Amino acid sequence: xxxxxxxxxxxxxxxxxxARERVRGLLDAGSFKEFIGPEQRETSPHxxxxxxxxxxxxxxxxxxxxxxxxxxxxxxxxxxxMGGAFGEVHGAKLxxxxxxxxxxxxxPVLILFDTGGxxxxxxxxxxxxxxxxxxxxxxxxxxxAKVIGLIGGRAGCYGGGGLLAGCCSALAVxxxxxxxxxxPEVIETNRGVEEFxxxxxxxxxxxxxxxxxxxxxxxxxxxxxxxxAFRAAALFLIERAPAFGLDVLKAEQARLAERLNRFGxxxxxxxxxxxxxxxxxxxxxxxxxxxxxxxxxxIREPRYDAR
Amino acid sequence: METFSYxxxxxxxxxxxxxxxxxxxxxxxxxxxxxxxxxxDTECQVEVSTPITGFGSVWEAVITDFVERRSPGGxxxxxxxxxxxxxxxxxxxxxxxxLIEEEGR
Numbered sequence: 001x002x003x004x005x006x007x008x009x010x011x012x013x014x015x016x017x018x019a020r021e022r023v024r025g026l027l028d029a030g031s032f033k034e035f036i037g038p039e040q041r042e043t044s045p046h047x048x049x050x051x052x053x054x055x056x057x058x059x060x061x062x063x064x065x066x067x068x069x070x071x072x073x074x075x076x077x078x079x080x081x082m083g084g085a086f087g088e089v090h091g092a093k094l095x096x097x098x099x100x101x102x103x104x105x106x107x108p109v110l111i112l113f114d115t116g117g118x119x120x121x122x123x124x125x126x127x128x129x130x131x132x133x134x135x136x137x138x139x140x141x142x143x144x145a146k147v148i149g150l151i152g153g154r155a156g157c158y159g160g161g162g163l164l165a166g167c168c169s170a171l172a173v174x175x176x177x178x179x180x181x182x183x184p185e186v187i188e189t190n191r192g193v194e195e196f197x198x199x200x201x202x203x204x205x206x207x208x209x210x211x212x213x214x215x216x217x218x219x220x221x222x223x224x225x226x227x228x229a230f231r232a233a234a235l236f237l238i239e240r241a242p243a244f245g246l247d248v249l250k251a252e253q254a255r256l257a258e259r260l261n262r263f264g265x266x267x268x269x270x271x272x273x274x275x276x277x278x279x280x281x282x283x284x285x286x287x288x289x290x291x292x293x294x295x296x297x298x299i300r301e302p303r304y305d306a307r
Numbered sequence: 308m309e310t311f312s313y314x315x316x317x318x319x320x321x322x323x324x325x326x327x328x329x330x331x332x333x334x335x336x337x338x339x340x341x342x343x344x345x346x347x348d349t350e351c352q353v354e355v356s357t358p359i360t361g362f363g364s365v366w367e368a369v370i371t372d373f374v375e376r377r378s379p380g381g382x383x384x385x386x387x388x389x390x391x392x393x394x395x396x397x398x399x400x401x402x403x404x405x406l407i408e409e410e411g412r
Contacts, residue, residue: 018332020329037327038327038329038339038341039327039341039343048308051308051358052358053308053333053356053357053358053387053388053389054333054356054387055332055333055339055387056329056339056341056385056387057329078332080332080334080337081332081333081334
């Protein structure tokens with residue numbers, strides 16, 4: 001009988017880390033300064049009505065810090081508190097951060113999405129928050145700030161979070177990251193199990209998972225599930241992400257039209273991958289991040305003229 | 308929502324100079340503890356907010372034990388509970404004190 005040697009994984013996992021641990025590991029050591037920290041106790045005014053517990057930071061950490069010596073704004077959602085969902089205060093903190101970025105003009109923003117969407121207990125306030133964030137995000141981009149989304153948390157990036165991700169200058173995603181608007185259970189409930197079987201986890205990942213998102217251009221970088229890999233991707237995308245203007249929007253429109261044209265008839269991620277020329281499409285989900293990135297770059301380079 | 312506030316005398320002042328620290332998240336079976344250095348050196352205060360009612364005596368026992376073991380003088384600890392068990396509460400309280408006493412993090 002052979003024994004498998006014990007492998008020690010020292011690199012901290014993004015998926016396992018809390019929002020605060022992600023921020024601490026992502027930025028230069030000791031550089032993070034929080035805005036409206038937990039000691040200010042700006043908690044949700046709605047959750048108490050439902051006898052639900054509040055969190056001192058309302059599930060989002062916002063502030064500024066340094067990334068490789070350069071200033072950045074950063075927001076991190078805590079996916080374990082109410083599924084990272086957007087409420088009134090949670091949303092207002094992100095809106096405020098993006099407005100600060102708009103006024104500063106050139107400082108990039110990192111949004112560490114980890115969200116199921118809008119908090120149902122404060123749905124109206126949450127939906128309004130998504131609208132406000134979207135406007136603030138685009139105003140920040142128009143003023144010259146790059147807005148980079150980093151997605152690899154346990155809640156994925158769903159609902160209004162998925163819409164906001166679509167507004168970013170660029171996205172990095174890990175295997176665990178999922179990006180969509182309607183989640184698997186929502187689709188199944190509304191359209192039936194024949195349309196989408198939410199219990200088929202392989203189907204969920206083939207459709208919404210990081211690898212498919214990278215292959216169809218929904219994310220610009222695919223990264224390993226480590227804080228270090230997300231840091232490298234953030235630095236890279238701040239450099240490479242496009243500025244914001246009419247040309248970029250036209251290129252994005254063309255990219256999306258072309259994508260719909262190419263893949264509109266595909267019923268499954270596997271069909272898309274085959275059509276992209278991946279001979280052994282079934283092997284994609286099992287690939288390491290390194291092998292997959294090499295394959296994805298060979299099949300289709302990310303486009304940095306659109307978004 | 309049930310709230311408790313406990314005030315204890317601590318043996319000595321908690322070490323370190325950090326003003327605050329936070330640990331944990333408000334999720335099922337979990338809790339967050341915000342610890343702030345805002346009290347006189349031998350005072351300790353613990354505030355609890357929990358949606359699970361009827362466990363006042365357990366909270367009191369866990370917190371009395373915590374103050375005896377860690378002597379968190381000068382600290383105010385505020386808890387938002389998500390329905391954590393007593394052992395998890397004790398662990399998070401210990402982590403919170405350790406975090407505020409640690410330098411450089």
